[in-house]
Amino acid sequence: NAGVTQTPKFQVLKTGQSMTLQCAQDMNHEYMSWYRQDPGMGLRLIHYSVGAGITDQGEVPNGYNVSRSTTEDFPLRLLSAAPSQTSVYFCASSLRGGEQFFGPGTRLTVL
Amino acid sequence: GESVGLHLPTLSVQEGDNSIINCAYSNSASDYFIWYKQESGKGPQFIIDIRSNMDKRQGQRVTVLLNKTVKHLSLQIAATQPGDSAVYFCAERYSNYQLIWGAGTKLIIKP
Numbered sequence: 368n369a370g371v372t373q374t375p376k377f378q379v380l381k382t383g384q385s386m387t388l389q390c391a392q393d394m395n396h397e398y399m400s401w402y403r404q405d406p407g408m409g410l411r412l413i414h415y416s417v418g419a420g421i422t423d424q425g426e427v428p429n430g431y432n433v434s435r436s437t438t439e440d441f442p443l444r445l446l447s448a449a450p451s452q453t454s455v456y457f458c459a460s461s462l463r464g465g466e467q468f469f470g471p472g473t474r475l476t477v478l
Numbered sequence: 479g480e481s482v483g484l485h486l487p488t489l490s491v492q493e494g495d496n497s498i499i500n501c502a503y504s505n506s507a508s509d510y511f512i513w514y515k516q517e518s519g520k521g522p523q524f525i526i527d528i529r530s531n532m533d534k535r536q537g538q539r540v541t542v543l544l545n546k547t548v549k550h551l552s553l554q555i556a557a558t559q560p561g562d563s564a565v566y567f568c569a570e571r572y573s574n575y576q577l578i579w580g581a582g583t584k585l586i587i588k589p
Contacts, residue, residue: 371521400576407486409567409579410522425576457521466512467577469521 373470380448390458399441403454497555501568508570
């Protein structure tokens with residue numbers, strides 16, 4: 368099993384550009400989530416999904432969209448990038464109510 | 479969120495000594511708690527978990543203690559090793575499988 372994979376590992380955007388961060392898991396987990404982590408800080412939940420076709424907002428959803436068309440994939444879209452979105456983004460998956468498995472992260476810089 | 483604006487507290491421990499990392503959680507209705515370890519440049523990794531109907535749980539070299547009266551969680555690492563250097567996060571679950579993350583503690587091992 369590859370576990371949770373994220374692409375790209377690094378990305379630089381200009382203000383106003385849009386992009387999609389990819390996340391995939393091969394463990395047949397129902398629950399997937401996106402977090403952002405700013406330097407020296409904890410993780411903040413952006414959006415999450417409890418199954419294909421179901422998504423919901425987390426703590427800091429503004430400026431981000433998600434969709435969950437399959438169990439495996441949970442892409443995160445930045446609609447119009449802003450410098451405040453410079454961060455490290457982690458995707459995680461889990462079985463219902465269980466331990467979350469994290470991907471390696473995407474380091475995003477918005478100029 | 480509780481981690482906004484906070485800098486990571488740091489704990490320095492002599493190699494071979496025991497480490498105790500503390501965490502105050504926020505919601506008395508939380509039913510599940512997890513400790514994660516995050517090494518530099520990597521995603522968080524599961525260490526140990528505990529359900530709210532337990533006071534103590536032991537793993538390999540790690541013990542988690544839960545005090546529901548004062549909403550306090552601690553992680554004890556026995557015989558701390560250089561590889562234990564990381565940031566440690568506690569997380570609590572209280573609804574919809576969402577985890578609320580603490581700000582983290584940076585553990586530094588002195589040779």
